[in-house]
Amino acid sequence: MQPWHEIVVEQLKANEIRLIPYVPDNVLKPLINAIHADPFFTAFTTAREEEAIGIVCGAVMAGMRGMALMQTSGFATLANVLASLPCAFQIPALMMISERGTLGEFNIGQAAVWRTMRPTLEALAMEHHVITRLDECGFIVDRTIRQALSTQQPAALILSPLLTGGKANPVKVGG
Amino acid sequence: MSVTTAHNAKRMYRFDLTKRLVAKLHRDEAVIGGIGHSNFDLFTAGHRPQNFYMLGSMGLAIPIALGVAIAQPQRKVFALEGDGSLLMQLGCLSTVATQAPKNLIILVMDNGTYQITGGQVTPAAGGTDFVAVARGCGLTSAAWAADEADFERLVEQGLATDGPHLIGLKLDEQGPAGQTERDPAQIRDRFMRGMGVKKSKLVT
Numbered sequence: 001m002q003p004w005h006e007i008v009v010e011q012l013k014a015n016e017i018r019l020i021p022y023v024p025d026n027v028l029k030p031l032i033n034a035i036h037a038d039p040f041f042t043a044f045t046t047a048r049e050e051e052a053i054g055i056v057c058g059a060v061m062a063g064m065r066g067m068a069l070m071q072t073s074g075f076a077t078l079a080n081v082l083a084s085l086p087c088a089f090q091i092p093a094l095m096m097i098s099e100r101g102t103l104g105e106f107n108i109g110q111a112a113v114w115r116t117m118r119p120t121l122e123a124l125a126m127e128h129h130v131i132t133r134l135d136e137c138g139f140i141v142d143r144t145i146r147q148a149l150s151t152q153q154p155a156a157l158i159l160s161p162l163l164t165g166g167k168a169n170p171v172k173v174g175g
Numbered sequence: 176m177s178v179t180t181a182h183n184a185k186r187m188y189r190f191d192l193t194k195r196l197v198a199k200l201h202r203d204e205a206v207i208g209g210i211g212h213s214n215f216d217l218f219t220a221g222h223r224p225q226n227f228y229m230l231g232s233m234g235l236a237i238p239i240a241l242g243v244a245i246a247q248p249q250r251k252v253f254a255l256e257g258d259g260s261l262l263m264q265l266g267c268l269s270t271v272a273t274q275a276p277k278n279l280i281i282l283v284m285d286n287g288t289y290q291i292t293g294g295q296v297t298p299a300a301g302g303t304d305f306v307a308v309a310r311g312c313g314l315t316s317a318a319w320a321a322d323e324a325d326f327e328r329l330v331e332q333g334l335a336t337d338g339p340h341l342i343g344l345k346l347d348e349q350g351p352a353g354q355t356e357r358d359p360a361q362i363r364d365r366f367m368r369g370m371g372v373k374k375s376k377l378v379t
């Protein structure tokens with residue numbers, strides 16, 4: 001079976017998602033590398049996740065579909081701009097979030113901010129799905145993108161460590 | 176390149192400058208109006224379907240304009256951003272410099288204050304020079320407008336030559352000439368039609 005990032009690339013291409021601004025993350029690295037290697041995509045880093053959302057919203061309104069990539073802590077900076085831009089204006093801005101802060105997190109800051117992600121998405125009434133299994137990955141990515149585009153609504157895809165392996169503690173926990 | 180310094184730039188009236196800008200737009204150029212008075216004056220200068228008026232998301236006028244510019248490289252795109260807003264998202268100037276969209280023109284509306292919340296001075300009151308900041312970020316075509324005629328010249332230059340360009344505008348203390356209709360779904364719908372992206376029979 002294909003690795004998760006190949007499945008994501010396939011679905012992005014099938015749905016004409018060409019513009020990928022991102023704030024990098026270690027777990028996203030294979031996806032970012034694959035996107036940069038493929039001339040279908042226009043991909044670049046932004047200084048903040050807010051900026052990436054603005055760029056995607058502008059591009060979508062001008063006819064180029066996009067998805068912003070980030071990690072959990074980056075999502076936590078977005079409540080205001082999500083509420084007042086893609087939610088208020090009904091723009092299908094897509095996000096893919098690499099999930100840090102759970103299932104073996106070693107950084108208490110990441111663990112703390114992780115707890116704000118789902119409540120924020122729920123409070124914004126934003127469509128969001130967690131991808132945990134390889135065999136469901138393509139279906140969830142494809143259908144979430146299609147629904148966002150058809151209903152003019154933003155949506156978030158969360159990449160669980162169950163799918164990606166997450167980021168393991170680089171050092172052995174001492175006594 | 177203009178040699179006008181921040182100190183010597185004339186303080187001008189935002190609504191007058193906005194009208195002068197709009198009068199020069201003859202090719203369906205996109206204009207992204209930043210939060211608050213920047214977009215109020217754009218709306219009051221006369222609605223065009225190629226105008227997008229922000230409602231919140233402070234600091235995102237330039238990123239939104241960059242997205243439009245990337246999606247439609249043949250169309251000139253203007254971002255009207257206030258100094259307080261730009262301070263919230265200074266990093267976007269580096270992004271613009273690196274992506275270097277030829278069709279993007281940024282107008283920084285610098286009145287030194289948060290006018291909409293009562294005129295409190297911004298944290299840049301110590302003398303931040305936004306044109307110098309832009310140049311430092313890699314935007315080599317960045318200049319203060321000396322006066323209204325110089326502003327018109329810089330806009331014409333922006334329309335006629337490859338960018339990205341940034342024009343710094345020192346503003347006086349006059350308030351906005353009107354207020355934007357706050358109907359975001361309608362604004363988005365009209366803008367997408369104005370960009371030629373949306374065709375719909377739901378017209379009237």
